[in-house]
Amino acid sequence: MSVNSFGAKSNLEVNGTSYEIFRLDAVPGHEKLPFSLKVLLENLLRTEDGQNITADDIKALGSWDATGDSDHEIQFTPARVIMQDFTGVPCVVDLATMREAMVDLGGDPAKINPLSPAEMVIDHSVITEVFGIAGAFEANVDIEYQRNRERYQFLRWGQTAFDDFKVVPPGTGIVHQVNIENLARVIFPRTVDGVLQAYPDTCVGTDSHTTMVNGLGVVGWGVGGIEAEAAMLGQPVSMLIPRVVGFKLTGKLPEGTTATDLVLTITEMLREHKVVGKFVEFYGEGVTEVPLANRATIGNMSPEYGSTIAIFPIDDKTIDYMRLTGREEDQLALVEAYAKEQGLWHDPAVEPVYSEYIELDLSTIVPSIAGPKRPQDRIRLDESRVAFREAVAAFVGEPGHHDTEYSGYDAAVEGSMVASDPTGPDSHLVDESPAPADQGHSGLKRRVRKLVPVELPDGSEFELDHGAVTIASITSCTNTSNPSVMLGAALVAKKAVEKGLNRKPWVKTSLAPGSQVVTDYYEKAGLTKYLDAIGFNLVGYGCTTCIGNSGPLIPQVSKAINDHDLAVSAVLSGNRNFEGRINPDVKMNYLASPMLVIVYALAGTMDIDLFNDPIGQDQDGNDVFMRDIWPTQAEIEEVVGSSINADMFTERYADVFRGDERWRGLPTPEGKTFEWEDDSTYVRKPPYFEGMPAKPEPVADIEGARVLLKLGDSVTTDHISPAGAIKADSPAGKYLTENGVDRKDFNSYGSRRGNHEVMIRGTFANIRLRNQLAPGTEGGFTRDFTQADGPVNTVYDASINYAEQGTPLVVLSGKEYGSGSSRDWAAKGTSLLGVRVVIAESYERIHRSNLIGMGVLPLQFPEGETADSLGLTGEETFSFTGITGLNEGRTPKTVKVVATKGDGSEVSFDAVVRIDTPGERNYYLNGGIMQYVLRNLAAAA
Structure with a gap:
């Protein structure tokens, strides 16, 4: 029950229906708050209970000081939880395990049940095994069900065993696109204690x-699975009142640019501005020029620039989009009436108060891509060839090429992939041809090339070079939710086919939309046949390439790449292009609009100037340029207007949780607790609660710890968390083989997230991870100091040896540790390997929180210090004193770290304790967030 200290409870009448609301104007200072903080303020008003949420918390938010950093902790209670299956399956596994642990503690297992609506969309399991043919979709879905039957049966059990938990079956769409098109309410109507309420x-x-979903005006962000589980169980999300960055938009996008160009520019700007852990809020006259789909694209990329959210306020565009996507008129009326009543409706003439300000004139946007390994590394398209040649040297595996210097443009080869190489396929050619004078470049001094002949089974022959585009994929919610760029891509395909162009034979092409509505409007526009003609056949409705589910390359292409160490490329319309993420054969990954994905598939190489070089030849042998097949904005708008209507969304989402015959035909286990199968290699009971006492033991200082890994800057959760394909000779592959799984049935790490045995073995095993403790290696290797001289061993096997000796483990790292996706297994795997402490120069918000949620202590090097500046090699033995201060009801600012070298000398320093809130301290004291929640629920029983 709400305490209602401010007398905020009131009523709102909308079309004859009365809703209970909590008025923001009851709180002094509310009028100056940014949109996002007003939403948080309403959340506190409605959930005030006098204990976790108090009048002082509400006052603190109402009197928010935009200029400073708040140290006031608030408890945010989300209206709902949304999951995808890779991260969602472990959530359901943990809830099932908690039910058994609750029984062990003498409680009722039914207490472990979502208290807020929880919805899961199965979208991460489909892999692009089959492509470029008419039956690719059905073939890939069949393979998906064969591989994931155990997981899907488990989720079917969860759907029946847990209240308020719904599952959107496979083959429906991508979670974030399904969220904005159907699941998001914008204003939530819900009956609470018999009263119909309305709230954001x-x-x-x-x-x-x-x-x-920030593009719709919904405050929401990614959390680890362990935080999501707590939210599902009614635990609020603990957070400090954030700084809010105001991002002012002016002007209008110029002809020839896309939402992708805009979002890559914003990503670059905000990463440079340093917005990690902050809210970003868009405002100004330019907001009205940004369609809802573009807003969603911008919000989607928030993790790429590090902000907690990147939100657009509610306005007419919001209502128009909700109407287009088939929401009921009563819901639209509620959204508009509530937003205007509560001061949440966007007024472009009003400039709110923000902590920081940044501005962008939309008219300055230019065509762009990003890569070859980070989304914030934007490249102007007209400089992409130069940038590629500057970057490729770092990816060429032979000595000397890392030092090759590039300083400009070269037009000697014009992007051809079939130039002759008289010196043989293993030779690197250095081209010193000067640039044409009118290009305005200084001339490309050195160019590394390596031409490898390839013959396909159909008899076609070609030569591969560094930079060959071997994957071109229209994939990921980021862009596939945007009709403008999706229909734009189809128009590019149409014009290309009419010119007689086709994809290059070494390119694996795929189309994986975020919802079935996309293929509906392709069909209505009559454009599907053109996409099919150049190999962009539908392969599935899922994330596919963007999350590493690209499937194998064309076998002969893969062999050539691996035999000759070619640095080839992927081009995808996704949001992530980290090293090793897209495909193990592909070293360089570029983000681009769906329209440019088509163009690069036709060109077949990154070593091309798309504004001046031909991308192919027409039926008569004439050069065809990108400008010849690029549609105008008017053409795109015309086909968007004639091809999309609300009925498409209404029909597709009418029975979204029912699924097809495959889903409905799965046998469904029953019962309050799950019957674990001893021989399952997909779903196993994890050990988190084994031997857990009803009350936690005091935390202790740590002695005799060893370094498991010493890492550099920008180590992402992709580097840490198991993802992608499972190699046969890896610890995870050997485990599966020992358990009778054939290599062809290994599936991906993501699909096996419900099996902790697989996931532990794949933690820190990314093929691009470089552990400075084991120089000269890439992947999951370290030095094992349980043996004389510390020989190189796998990370997993070394951790087992350390565990047998009772040795706690440490990870040392640089800046931005844990950036990237909110992968709970990056923290779970770290914990289960025996890592007790991480020391980094800085952290990404979600991963730091997740480490605490798994009982791992995050520490930070003193300001200005690094592992190298302190002389740490990773061969030392570490002790940590002062941790026991956490038992005294406070969080110490620092703990003393002493690293003892082999010769007995010591390095000591005071590391900053990155337990940032009292709530996080409680989690750490309990050994993790799940243990904390379980103990509280058991005690309340």
């Missing part, structure tokens, strides 16, 4: 790109 829709999600 808010959510947390088990995918960092939950922020896509």
Whole structure:
């Protein structure tokens, strides 16, 4: 029950229906708050209970000081939780395990049940095994069900065993697109204690790109699975009142640019501005020029620039989009009436108060891509060839090429992939041809090339070079939710086919939309046949390439790449392009609009100037340029207007949780607790609660710890968390083989997240991870100091040896540790490997929180210090004193770290304790967030 200290409870009449609301104008200072903080303020008003949420918390938010950093902790209670299956399956596994642990503690297992609506969309399991043919979709879905039957049966059990938990079956769409098109309410109507309330829709999600819903004006962000579980069980999300960055938009996008160009520019700007842990809020006259789909694209990329959210306020565009996507008129009326009543409706003439300000004139946007390994590394398209040649040297595996210097443009080869190489396929050619004078470049001094002949089974022959585009994929919610760029891509395909162009034979092409509505409007526009003609056949409705589910390359292409160490490329319309993420054969990954994905598939190489070089030849042998097949904005708008209507969304989402015959035909286990199968390699009971006492033991200082990994800057959760394909000779592959799984049935790490045995073995095993403790290696290797001289061993096997000796483990790292997706297994795997402490120069918000949620202590090097500046090699033995201060009802600012070298000398320093809130301290004292929640629920029983 709400305490209602401010007398905020009131009523709102909308079309004859009365809703209970909590008025923001009851709180002094509310009028100066940014939109996002007004939503948080309403949340506190409505959930005030005098204990977790107090009048002082509400006053603190109402009197928010935009200029400073708040140290006031508030408890945010999201209206709902949204999950995808890779991260959601472990959530359900943990809830099932908690039910058994509750029984062990003498409680009622039914207490472990979502108290807020929880919705899961199965979208991460489909892999692009089959492509470029008419039956690719059905073939890939069949394979998906064969591989994931155990997981899907388990989720079917969860759907029946847990109240308020719904599952959107496979083959429906991508979680974030389904969220904005159907699940998001914007204003949430819900009966609470017999009273119909209306309040802002808010959510947390088990995918960092939950922020896509920010485009609709919904405050929501990605959390780890462990935080999501707590939210599902009624635990609020603990947070400090954030700084809010105001991002002013002016002007209008110029002809020839896309939403992708805009979002890549914003990503670059905000990463440079340093917005990690902050709210970003868009305002100004330019907001009205940004369509809802573009807003969603911008919100989606929030994790790429590090902000907690990147939100657009509610306005006419919001209502128009909700109407287009088939929401009921009563809901639209509620959204508009509530937003205007509560001061949540966007007024472009009003400039709110913000902590920081940044501005962008939309008219300055230019065509762009990003890569080759980070989304914030934007490249102007007209400089992409130069940038590629500057970057490729770092990816060429032979000595000397890392030092090759590039300084400009070269037009000697014009992007051809079939130039002759008289010196043989293993030779690197250095081209010193000067640039044409009119290009305005200084001339490309050195160019590394390596031409490898390839012959396909159909008899076609070609030569591969560094930079060959071997994957071109229209994939990921980021862009596939945007009709403008999706229909734009189809128009590019149409014009290309009419010119007689086709994809290059070495390119694996795929189309994986975020919802079935996309293929509906392709069909209505008559454009599907053109996409099919150049190999962009439908392969599935899921994330596919963007999350590493690209499937194998064309076999002969893969062999050539691996035999000759070619640095080839992927081009995708996604949001992530980290090293090792897209495909193990592909070293360089570029983000681009769906329209440019088509163009690069036709060109077949990154070593091309798309504004001046031909991308192919027409039926008569004439050069065809990108400008010849690029549609105008008027053409795109015309086909958007004639091809999309609300009925498409209404029909597709009418029975969204029912699924097809495959889903409905799965046998469904029953019962309050799950019957674990001893021989399952997909779903196993994890050990988190084994031997857990009803009350936690005091935390202790740590002695005799060893370094498991010493890492550099920008180590992402992709580097830490198991993802992608499972190699046969890896610890995880050997485990599966020992348990009778054939290599062809290994599936991906993501699909096996419900099996902790697989996931532990894949933690820190990314093929691009570089552990400075084991120089000369890439992947999951370290030095094992349980043996003389510390020989190189796998991370997993070394951790087992350390565990047998009772040795706690440490990870040392640089800046931005844990950036990227909110992967709970990045923290779970770290904990289960025996890591007790991480020391980094800085952290990404979600991963730091997740480490605490798994009982791992995050520490930070003193300001200005690094592992190297302190002389740490990773061979030392570490002790940590002062941790016991946490038992005294406070969080110490620092703990003393002493690193003892082999010769007995010591390095000591005071590391900053990055337990930032009292709530996080409680989690750490309990050994993790799940243990904390379980003990509280058991005690309340």
